[in-house]
Amino acid sequence: xxxxxxxxxxxxxxxxxxxxxxxxxxxxxxxxxxxxxxxxxxxxxxxxxxxxxxxxxxxxxxxxxxxxxxxxxxxxxxxxxxxxxxxxxxxxxxxxxxxxxxxxxxxxxxxxxxxxxxxxxxxxxxxxxxxxxxxxxxxxxxxxxxxxxxxxxxxxxxxxxxxxxxxxxxxxxxxxxxxxxxxxxxxxxxxxxxxxxxxxxxxxxxxxxxxxxxxxxxxxxxxxxxxxxxxxxxxxxxxxxxxxxxxxxxxxxxxxxxxxxxxxxxxxxxxxxxxxxxxxxxxxxxxxxxxxxxxxxxxxxxxxxxxxxxxxxxxxxxxxxxxxxxxxxxxxxxxxxxxxxxxxxxxxxxxxxxxxxxxxxxxxxxxxxxxxxxxxxxxxxxxxxxxxxxxxxxxxxxxxxxxxxxxxxx
Amino acid sequence: xxxxxxxxxxxxxxxxxxxxxxxxxxxxxxxxxxxxxxxxxxxxxxxxxxxxxxxxxxxxxxxxxxxxxxxxxxxxxxxxxxxxxxxxxxxxxxxxxxxxxxxxxxxxxxxxxxxxxxxxxxxxxxxxxxxxxxxxxxxxxxxxxxxxxxxxxxxxxxxxxxxxxxxxxxxxxxxxxxxxxxxxxxxxxxxxxxxxxxxxxxxxxxxxxxxxxxxxxxxxxxxxxxxxxxxxxxxxxxxxxxxxxxxxxxxxxxxxxxxxxxxxxxxxxxxxxxxxxxxxxxxxxxxxxxxxxx
Numbered sequence: 001x002x003x004x005x006x007x008x009x010x011x012x013x014x015x016x017x018x019x020x021x022x023x024x025x026x027x028x029x030x031x032x033x034x035x036x037x038x039x040x041x042x043x044x045x046x047x048x049x050x051x052x053x054x055x056x057x058x059x060x061x062x063x064x065x066x067x068x069x070x071x072x073x074x075x076x077x078x079x080x081x082x083x084x085x086x087x088x089x090x091x092x093x094x095x096x097x098x099x100x101x102x103x104x105x106x107x108x109x110x111x112x113x114x115x116x117x118x119x120x121x122x123x124x125x126x127x128x129x130x131x132x133x134x135x136x137x138x139x140x141x142x143x144x145x146x147x148x149x150x151x152x153x154x155x156x157x158x159x160x161x162x163x164x165x166x167x168x169x170x171x172x173x174x175x176x177x178x179x180x181x182x183x184x185x186x187x188x189x190x191x192x193x194x195x196x197x198x199x200x201x202x203x204x205x206x207x208x209x210x211x212x213x214x215x216x217x218x219x220x221x222x223x224x225x226x227x228x229x230x231x232x233x234x235x236x237x238x239x240x241x242x243x244x245x246x247x248x249x250x251x252x253x254x255x256x257x258x259x260x261x262x263x264x265x266x267x268x269x270x271x272x273x274x275x276x277x278x279x280x281x282x283x284x285x286x287x288x289x290x291x292x293x294x295x296x297x298x299x300x301x302x303x304x305x306x307x308x309x310x311x312x313x314x315x316x317x318x319x320x321x322x323x324x325x326x327x328x329x330x331x332x333x334x335x336x337x338x339x340x341x342x343x344x345x346x347x348x349x350x351x352x353x354x355x356x357x358x359x360x361x362x363x364x365x366x367x368x369x370x371x372x373x374x375x376x377x378x379x380x381x382x383x384x385x386x387x388x389x390x391x392x393x394x395x396x397x398x399x400x401x402x403x404x405x406x407x408x409x410x
Numbered sequence: 411x412x413x414x415x416x417x418x419x420x421x422x423x424x425x426x427x428x429x430x431x432x433x434x435x436x437x438x439x440x441x442x443x444x445x446x447x448x449x450x451x452x453x454x455x456x457x458x459x460x461x462x463x464x465x466x467x468x469x470x471x472x473x474x475x476x477x478x479x480x481x482x483x484x485x486x487x488x489x490x491x492x493x494x495x496x497x498x499x500x501x502x503x504x505x506x507x508x509x510x511x512x513x514x515x516x517x518x519x520x521x522x523x524x525x526x527x528x529x530x531x532x533x534x535x536x537x538x539x540x541x542x543x544x545x546x547x548x549x550x551x552x553x554x555x556x557x558x559x560x561x562x563x564x565x566x567x568x569x570x571x572x573x574x575x576x577x578x579x580x581x582x583x584x585x586x587x588x589x590x591x592x593x594x595x596x597x598x599x600x601x602x603x604x605x606x607x608x609x610x611x612x613x614x615x616x617x618x619x620x621x622x623x624x625x626x627x628x629x630x631x632x633x634x635x636x637x638x639x640x641x642x643x644x645x646x647x648x649x650x651x652x653x654x655x656x657x658x659x660x661x662x663x664x665x666x667x668x669x670x671x672x673x674x675x676x677x678x679x680x681x682x683x684x685x686x687x688x689x690x691x692x693x694x695x696x697x698x699x700x701x702x703x704x
Contacts, residue, residue, distance in 0.1 A: 107670040114474075114672070134474055205572070212670065259573055259655050275559040275573070402671040407492045409658050 065097040066323035069112045069121040071310065072264045073284040073344040074172070075100045075331070086339040090330045096323035104262040105212040106380060107402075113137070116317040119324040122172055124308040125160035126214055126380040126398075132168050137313040139166040144325040147333045150352045154371055160381065161311040169311035170332045175346030175366065176307035176377045177210070177218070178298040180286055182277035193222040193301045196279055197253050204256045208267060208279030211260035213398070213405040214380055217306050218280060219246040219253070221378060225303045235306065236381045237388055243396045243404070250408045260409065271296050283345025304376030308346075341366075457685070464678035475674065483679035493663070497683055500660040503579055504643035508636045510583040511590040515635065516628075519591050523598035524606075538591050546585065550652045553581045557653055573655035581649050582642075589638035597631025633695045640691065644684040660684055 068075055075098060078085035087098050101118065103109035106127035113121050113136045123131055131137045142148050148170055155161075155171040162168055181190060186203070196207055197219065209215055220235035223245055230242050238246060258276055261267035268285045270276040272294040286298045312328045314321070330336055334352035341348035342357050347366040354363035367373035387395040396404075430437035465479050487493050522534045541549065556562040556570075557577045563570040571577050601624065609619040647661025658666075660683060667677035 105670060107672060111669055111672045254656065257656050270558075273558050273560055399671075399673075402673070403490070405670075406658075406663060406666065407490070409656060410492060410495060 060322055062094055062096045062323045062326060063320040064095060064323070065099060066120060066320045066327050067099045067101070067118045068327070069101050069103050069109050069118045071122055071124075071344075072102050072104075074122050074310075074340060076340075076343060084339075084343050086331075086336040090327075090336070094323065094326050094330070096320070096326060098327070104264070106214065107212060110134075110136075113315060116315070119315050119318040119320045120327055121313050121315070122310050123169070123313050124310050124380045126382045128160045128169065128311050128313065129382045130398075131313060132163055135316055137168055138316045138318075139163070139168050140170065140314065140328075141325070142167065145170055145329045145332070147329050147350065150334065151332065151349050152351055152369060154369070155309065155349050158309070160309065160379065161313075169313040170328050171349035172310040172312055172332065173337070173341045173344070173346040173349045174307060174309040174374065174377070174379065175283060175344075176300055176305040177280050178283060178286065178305065179301050180271065180279060180281035180289075180296055180298040182271070182274060182295055183297050184295040185274070185277050189297065189299050190278075191299065191302050193218065193303055193305075194226065196256075197222060197249055199252050199255055201256045201278075203278045205258045206275065206277045207253070207256045208259055208261050208270065208276045209250075209253060209257055210280050211262040211409075213401040214306070215280070216243075216246050216250065216401055216404065216408075217378065217380075219249045221306055222303055223249065233389070235378050236383045237391075237395050238383070239387065239391055239394045240396070243400070247404050247408060254408060254410065284343070287343070287345055304378065307374075307377035307379055309379045310346075338362075460678045460681055463675055464682060466675040468673050468675060483676045486676065487679055487683075493680065493683075496658055496660055496663055499575075499657070500644060500684075501687060503575065503582070503659070504640045506579050507582045507586060507643045508590075508639045510579065511587050511639045512632060512636065514583070514587060515590040515594050516632075519594040519598050520624075522591075523595050523601075524603070535592075535595070538588050538595075541584075542588055547648065549585060550581060550649050553577070553584070554652050573653050575654070575657050577653040577655070578650050578657065581653050582646060585649065586639040586642050589642065590635035593631045593634040593638075594628060597628040601627045637692070637695070641684075641688050644687060 075087055076084045077087040077091070077098065090096075091098055101112060103112060103121075106124050109121055109123055109127050110130050112118060113123075113127075113131055114134070121127070121131070121137070123137075128137075140148075148167070151171050155174070157165060157167060161171060179190060179193065179196070195201065195203070196209065201207060210218070216238075217235040220232055220238055220242065223230055223242070224232040224235065227245065230245055232238065232242050257279075259267075259270060261270070261276075261279075264282065264285055267276065267279075267281065268288050271281075271285070271289050272292055281298055283298065286296060289296045312331055314324045314328065318324050331340065332350055334350050334356050337348045337350040338353035338356035341353065342359065342362055345366070347368040348354065348357075348363065351369075354368055357363065359365070363369070383396060383398045383401055385393045385395055385397045387393070430440075464483055465481070466475055466477050467480060467482055468474065469476055518538075522531055522538075526534055554561075554573075557573060559570070559572070561570065571580070605623055605627075606619060609623045614622065645661055647659055647665050650657060650659045650662055654662075660680065664677045664680045667673045667680060
């Protein structure tokens with residue numbers, strides 16, 4: 001009897017191991033607002049993966065759902081904050097149920113898009129180029145996105161959202177990665193990225209950095225000013241010497257880093273609890289922490305910063321192309337773009353959005369049409385071997401950045 | 411009607427069993443097909459697919475799979491010192507977790523099996539299993555709150571190790587402890603009390619009895635438990651991500667190679683390290699008979 005009981009216990013234990021393993025998998029989606037359920041509505045035949053042909057749906061009728069990969073704070077339906085909602089009304093109107101999967105890094109977004117299970121992505125410049133080159137996204141049929149006409153010309157047909165004058169996406173907005181600090185513990189606002197790269201920092205062990213290879217560019221932005229002899233012109237076009245300097249700087253930084261972050265909820269919590277008091281951040285995290293009464297503020301340091309210019313793109317394997325088009329047209333519409341960019345804290349892409357923000361100075365504060373301001377912001381771009389200048393093909397491609405990042409973390 | 415169907419079934423069943431008795435080889439084959447298919451397809455098949463992927467490579471820019479055979483991933487693994495560092499760190503932590511779990515589990519299992527009354531014993535087993543009823547993630551985040559600055563530990567006036575390897579070792583030891591206690595408990599149950607009494611009668615003190623009587627008898631159980639704790643730690647990446655601060659484990663690196671770099675082949679090549687480590691471990695313990703104790 002007793003032996004039988006023990007055997008049963010061990011069998012139960014094994015079953016629990018199996019269930020524990022399956023709950024591990026859920027960790028990936030734990031931070032998403034909604035599980036991205038993939039409905040298998042019979043959609044019209046989509047184009048081949050060459051990426052050269054547009055999706056040609058048989059009719060314009062919605063398919064009942066749209067699966068989206070987005071940055072945190074881009075697709076809000078009121079579940080995080082009842083006042084923050086620019087999706088649920090559209091869902092009712094269009095009949096397309098919105099399923100969102102939050103991407104924590106551009107690399108993760110590219111990986112999710114290659115799975116073919118998502119229709120739409122809000123991709124930053126370092127993801128868009130890989131998606132276009134890989135044929136994962138299609139050129140857009142602009143007749144289906146009337147709101148495209150109102151987008152600032154400065155954001156249209158850029159290398160990161162078009163090929164040969166064909167638009168591959170509808171711009172969402174742009175902004176800078178900021179330097180956040182705890183105002184209780186750091187009394188004077190830092191004005192340089194130098195504070196996060198200082199081996200003798202008084203904030204040692206409480207500094208954070210973004211956990212992605214693209215963060216190497218942040219070190220390069222700082223070195224551009226701090227070490228002019230390296231002659232860095234573009235933080236994404238680094239030759240051997242410049243790259244080595246940036247990597248060395250990040251290895252020094254590792255000594256004062258407490259935690260690297262890619263999950264935005266975890267970094268927000270760390271700032272609120274005070275286990276992290278200084279480091280790179282997004283405006284949406286600042287807003288969230290300040291909303292919870294945490295003593296934090298963020299600045300744009302004098303060296304400038306890395307930043308992003310995001311684009312809504314449609315998958316070449318989209319199972320819900322009509323809903324995807326309708327969603328993209330909706331999300332870049334003046335009202336949605338205004339609400340969205342004001343919540344996320346970035347410059348909106350739609351000119352008419354500036355009249356609809358609740359803060360009338362918003363577009364001015366975020367320099368929506370101030371090209372001089374954005375000269376100091378280096379949009380995320382995929383590094384390639386071709387430096388793009390007379391140095392030729394001696395720059396470090398992304399694969400090297402990725403390897404270096406593993407080595408930096410050690 | 412129903413009885414007719416029933417009797418027909420019985421006759422078919424009878425015919426089948428008679429056929430089986432006359433052709434023992436076919437009977438054996440039929441019985442084994444299911445389990446063998448499961449083992450070959452689900453387990454060995456997935457491992458083989460992983461191994462094959464390790465010999466491919468990805469296009470550096472589009473990160474698309476390029477299916478031409480090469481040893482580049484293994485060469486890179488051998489050349490890059492950081493993978494060696496991470497491997498040793500992971501094995502070191504797995505070893506520490508195993509030792510800590512053993513040190514806690516042996517006295518606990520002994521108390522449960524030899525000192526507690528039989529009816530309490532069952533309650534104790536349930537209590538040991540209880541933590542497994544809540545999700546692994548919930549437990550990990552709970553420990554994040556314990557270790558965090560200004561968290562439960564500091565509030566209780568104790569020094570917190572902060573996020574890092576120490577916190578990871580503590581969390582993993584807590585998570586895997588039941589997997590160590592149960593096999594050892596089962597081992598103690600099989601150990602007759604008369605042996606302990608005989609040892610005492612012959613003048614064996616506690617230490618001597620433990621070394622000469624208990625330890626040899628429960629060794630297979632210890633090894634069985636250590637297989638659980640060691641392999642679970644080798645494969646973990648979530649607990650490390652939650653309380654590990656900036657430390658990387660093999661699991662994190664494999665996840666990053668797949669999720670961040672989109673480099674499935676290199677991730678697959680790296681995954682062979684824990685597989686090889688476990689195979690070496692299992693082969694070396696096979697002769698101790700511990701595997702029959704699982």
